[in-house]
Amino acid sequence: MAEKLVPVVCAWCSVGCRLYIVNDNGYPKKIEFDYDHPGIPNKGKLCPKGVASFQYLRHPDRLRKPLKRAGERGEGKFVEISWEEAIKEIAQKLKEIKEKYGPEALAFLGTERISVEANYVLQKLARALGTNNVEHPGRFCQSTVFFAKQKILGNPFLTNPFEDITKTKAILIWGYNPAATSPVFFGQYVERAVLDNGAKLIVVDPRKTETAKFADIHLQPYPGTDLAVALAMLNVIIKNELYDKDFIAERVEGFEELAKKVEQYTPQWAEKISGVPAELIEKAAITFATAGKGALLQQMGSTQHANGTLLHMALAALIVICGYVGKEGVMSGAIPGAYNAMGVSMMGVDCDMLPGRVSVEDEEEVKRIEEIWGFKIPRKPGLTYFRIIEAINEGKVKALYIVGVNPAKGAPNSAFVREALKKAEFIVVQDVFPNETAQYADIVLPAAAWYEQEGTIMSFERRVQRSFKAADPPGDAKPDWQIIVEVARALGLGEYFNYSSVDDILREINRTVPILAGATPERLKENIEGCIFPCPDEKTETTRLFLDGFMTPDGKAHLIPVDYEPPGEVPDEEYPFWLTNFTLVGQFRTGVRSFRSKSLEKRWPEPFVMINVSDAAKLGIKTGDLVNVETRRGSLTARAEVTPNIREGVIAMPWHWDFNYLTADVLDKYVEMPELKTAACRISKVEG
Amino acid sequence: MSKKIFIDFKRCIACKACEVACEVINGEAKIRVFEFPDLTSVAFNCRHCEKAPCMEVCPVNALSKDDDGAVVLDPLKCIGCLMCAVACPFGVPKLDEANKIMDKCALCAGRRAKGLLPACVSACPTEALKYGDINDVLWAREGKIVANLKSSAKRGKGENALLVL
Numbered sequence: 001m002a003e004k005l006v007p008v009v010c011a012w013c014s015v016g017c018r019l020y021i022v023n024d025n026g027y028p029k030k031i032e033f034d035y036d037h038p039g040i041p042n043k044g045k046l047c048p049k050g051v052a053s054f055q056y057l058r059h060p061d062r063l064r065k066p067l068k069r070a071g072e073r074g075e076g077k078f079v080e081i082s083w084e085e086a087i088k089e090i091a092q093k094l095k096e097i098k099e100k101y102g103p104e105a106l107a108f109l110g111t112e113r114i115s116v117e118a119n120y121v122l123q124k125l126a127r128a129l130g131t132n133n134v135e136h137p138g139r140f141c142q143s144t145v146f147f148a149k150q151k152i153l154g155n156p157f158l159t160n161p162f163e164d165i166t167k168t169k170a171i172l173i174w175g176y177n178p179a180a181t182s183p184v185f186f187g188q189y190v191e192r193a194v195l196d197n198g199a200k201l202i203v204v205d206p207r208k209t210e211t212a213k214f215a216d217i218h219l220q221p222y223p224g225t226d227l228a229v230a231l232a233m234l235n236v237i238i239k240n241e242l243y244d245k246d247f248i249a250e251r252v253e254g255f256e257e258l259a260k261k262v263e264q265y266t267p268q269w270a271e272k273i274s275g276v277p278a279e280l281i282e283k284a285a286i287t288f289a290t291a292g293k294g295a296l297l298q299q300m301g302s303t304q305h306a307n308g309t310l311l312h313m314a315l316a317a318l319i320v321i322c323g324y325v326g327k328e329g330v331m332s333g334a335i336p337g338a339y340n341a342m343g344v345s346m347m348g349v350d351c352d353m354l355p356g357r358v359s360v361e362d363e364e365e366v367k368r369i370e371e372i373w374g375f376k377i378p379r380k381p382g383l384t385y386f387r388i389i390e391a392i393n394e395g396k397v398k399a400l401y402i403v404g405v406n407p408a409k410g411a412p413n414s415a416f417v418r419e420a421l422k423k424a425e426f427i428v429v430q431d432v433f434p435n436e437t438a439q440y441a442d443i444v445l446p447a448a449a450w451y452e453q454e455g456t457i458m459s460f461e462r463r464v465q466r467s468f469k470a471a472d473p474p475g476d477a478k479p480d481w482q483i484i485v486e487v488a489r490a491l492g493l494g495e496y497f498n499y500s501s502v503d504d505i506l507r508e509i510n511r512t513v514p515i516l517a518g519a520t521p522e523r524l525k526e527n528i529e530g531c532i533f534p535c536p537d538e539k540t541e542t543t544r545l546f547l548d549g550f551m552t553p554d555g556k557a558h559l560i561p562v563d564y565e566p567p568g569e570v571p572d573e574e575y576p577f578w579l580t581n582f583t584l585v586g587q588f589r590t591g592v593r594s595f596r597s598k599s600l601e602k603r604w605p606e607p608f609v610m611i612n613v614s615d616a617a618k619l620g621i622k623t624g625d626l627v628n629v630e631t632r633r634g635s636l637t638a639r640a641e642v643t644p645n646i647r648e649g650v651i652a653m654p655w656h657w658d659f660n661y662l663t664a665d666v667l668d669k670y671v672e673m674p675e676l677k678t679a680a681c682r683i684s685k686v687e688g
Numbered sequence: 689m690s691k692k693i694f695i696d697f698k699r700c701i702a703c704k705a706c707e708v709a710c711e712v713i714n715g716e717a718k719i720r721v722f723e724f725p726d727l728t729s730v731a732f733n734c735r736h737c738e739k740a741p742c743m744e745v746c747p748v749n750a751l752s753k754d755d756d757g758a759v760v761l762d763p764l765k766c767i768g769c770l771m772c773a774v775a776c777p778f779g780v781p782k783l784d785e786a787n788k789i790m791d792k793c794a795l796c797a798g799r800r801a802k803g804l805l806p807a808c809v810s811a812c813p814t815e816a817l818k819y820g821d822i823n824d825v826l827w828a829r830e831g832k833i834v835a836n837l838k839s840s841a842k843r844g845k846g847e848n849a850l851l852v853l
Contacts, residue, residue, distance in 0.1 A: 048708040179701040187814030
């Protein structure tokens with residue numbers, strides 16, 4: 001028996017759970033729970049995805065050899081080629097396009113699904129080629145909250161370690177269903193706080209979810225109108241003087257302007273817009289503000305709106321005026337949904353950010369990084385994710401190098417994305433499975449999956465951990481960082497990419513990003529629990545942010561008063577329902593990996609449409625009927641589930657199967673976040 | 689000493705981690721989560737009864753209690769007559785059609801032998817499944833309820849006074 005237990009970090013959401021993969025002569029046999037390290041965030045526990053996380057590794061669909069397109073784009077016909085040929089062709093094409101159209105015609109997409117090191121070399125390659133057109137799907141996920149919190153507090157990350165939520169007195173969960181999306185975080189921390197320590201739970205969600213089941217107060221706004229609820233809560237807190245006066249005097253700028261701005265936004269006004277009873281809004285605001293210690297958790301239900309940045313500016317103000325920052329027992333900050341989302345954004349896989357979230361326009365910092373890298377970094381911010389797709393459509397971007405992303409299915413208005421991809425001159429897709437986007441690629445590269453390579457990962461707790469190689473990749477698949485480095489060398493950039501292991505890359509990251517200087521390979525290998533950044537040296541970690549001040553130049557929070565803006569599309573006579581989407585506990589994103597995990601596919605096999613009992617009665621729809629959901633962009637058919645667990649007037653569907661082509665490409669004006677969480681739709685029973 | 693899995697259904701969030709864990713470790717899920725329209729959910733597995741009817745009716749003595757009090761099946765003795773399934777008030781023992789014998793939860797006998805928790809309990813992220821000496825589990829629960837009642841006055845009146853347990 002050559003079985004051994006290899007410690008890894010789970011490859012789904014971003015809680016950072018640790019487990020073991022049972023490695024049998026290189027084959028990933030099963031998992032084992034990690035009860036050996038009391039300091040890890042999950043304390044041994046796992047959710048269904050975590051338990052099944054090894055199942056897709058040996059799926060027959062896995063890419064095993066590099067492929068070259070043999071038919072038309074979108075047809076999905078390929079022939080196998082060797083690594084040498086593939087790398088040579090990629091280098092040649094990228095060179096040609098760069099020479100012919102300039103570096104701006106190149107674009108790169110990174111992903112939360114690969115390690116910190118691989119993302120670092122990917123964005124470094126883009127910059128070495130002279131372009132800032134490098135993005136990751138976080139643009140469609142967390143960019144609104146990142147932008148708002150960065151502006152107001154100077155840092156968007158989670159402020160406190162998980163343990164602190166068990167000490168809090170009120171938890172406000174906004175557009176987030178942790179019971180389904182991060183069950184371990186919910187069960188080990190949130191549920192303990194609520195059930196065992198008596199914290200009050202307030203949930204804002206149009207659906208009654210597994211999380212809302214535990215709520216003392218449940219607000220059910222129409223999707224995309226929650227900004228009205230947030231403004232009304234601010235109004236109640238300020239009108240009743242429930243804010244933390246000392247904290248505001250000492251650490252907050254712009255409170256008077258905020259107070260003036262929210263005067264008009266009464267709970268009665270918010271009720272008209274959002275459909276949430278005014279007294280409930282009032283009760284929620286008073287409960288939250290008078291708790292003494294509070295936590296605000298939010299996810300895509302609040303960020304994926306065209307008014308998402310405005311909402312998060314209001315929510316940041318809510319947290320700040322209550323004084324729920326910079327102490328023990330409070331929590332707020334961005335909570336990304338994919339396992340290395342924190343890592344990918346820290347590594348600067350962003351059109352206007354460099355590693356360490358340094359702006360490309362910050363001359364002093366850019367010069368410092370240039371000295372380490374040894375080449376000139378472009379100063380002009382690149383295109384955001386959706387603008388890259390538009391630029392391909394317009395013929396401005398010619399080549400696209402995609403790592404582990406699936407825009408042909410995941411991007412908003414995905415039908416348009418597919419059309420745009422057909423017009424590109426050259427597309428490379430590097431992934432573990434031939435996903436929908438790979439059908440449009442010229443070259444498809446087989447990547448090793450997460451458990452098949454060593455790498456570093458950052459959880460949303462800001463915990464930096466090392467995951468080890470627990471299985472051999474199938475066929476000729478290679479680790480992502482290695483593929484990117486080979487491409488860089490073939491492009492003649494070898495002198496800047498002189499790495500022989502992930503440790504080499506991490507050491508360079510330690511030098512490039514001062515707040516990660518202490519997260520060295522040696523430290524991460526010795527301490528399986530990892531460390532919480534900022535960690536400027538090997539002895540330190542920062543578990544709580546903002547203890548002495550915010551990370552703004554003057555150390556104060558600068559509130560930004562905002563006005564209400566409606567969502568980009570609201571129901572009318574033609575399309576009378578609000579449409580929103582949600583995540584199932586046993587599926588992940590566009591299902592590239594979770595559809596191929598047999599234990600998950602068996603239990604969560606197909607999409608369904610949630611419709612309220614009274615709406616269904618009016619339309620004559622019963623549970624199990626086939627219904628057609630139609631928006632201005634398209635329609636889809638699924639089985640109906642008639643339920644009281646969704647508010648009247650709202651239709652909800654899980655989005656893993658195919659959903660995003662229904663949504664409008666309305667964009668947030670600050671960060672170009674598309675409005676994925678709301679659309680106007682009509683629904684009808686399919687006869688026959 | 690009788691060790692059992694105690695199901696604290698108020699903590700359950702229907703994530704089915706227990707089902708998937710049992711499937712991954714044992715090849716087939718022997719625990720199932722039942723969900724109700726009001727979002728109540730209960731994980732349900734073999735109860736390893738103190739007076740197990742399946743043991744009493746087995747004509748070949750294929751079922752017995754091990755040291756932890758778990759009802760386990762000896763596959764070499766079982767003849768697949770289904771009497772245990774008939775007798776079980778919950779319909780827990782199932783027929784393994786490939787091997788023509790019965791199959792049921794053994795409270796992860798192999799894992800317990802190594803000092804590990806049963807797979808479903810190991811996974812359960814909310815600790816809705818608790819494993820241990822059943823009296824210890826129940827005394828702890830009772831202690832919690834008493835402590836909650838004692839401190840309820842501090843938390844105010846009416847609905848604010850009690851924690852959900």
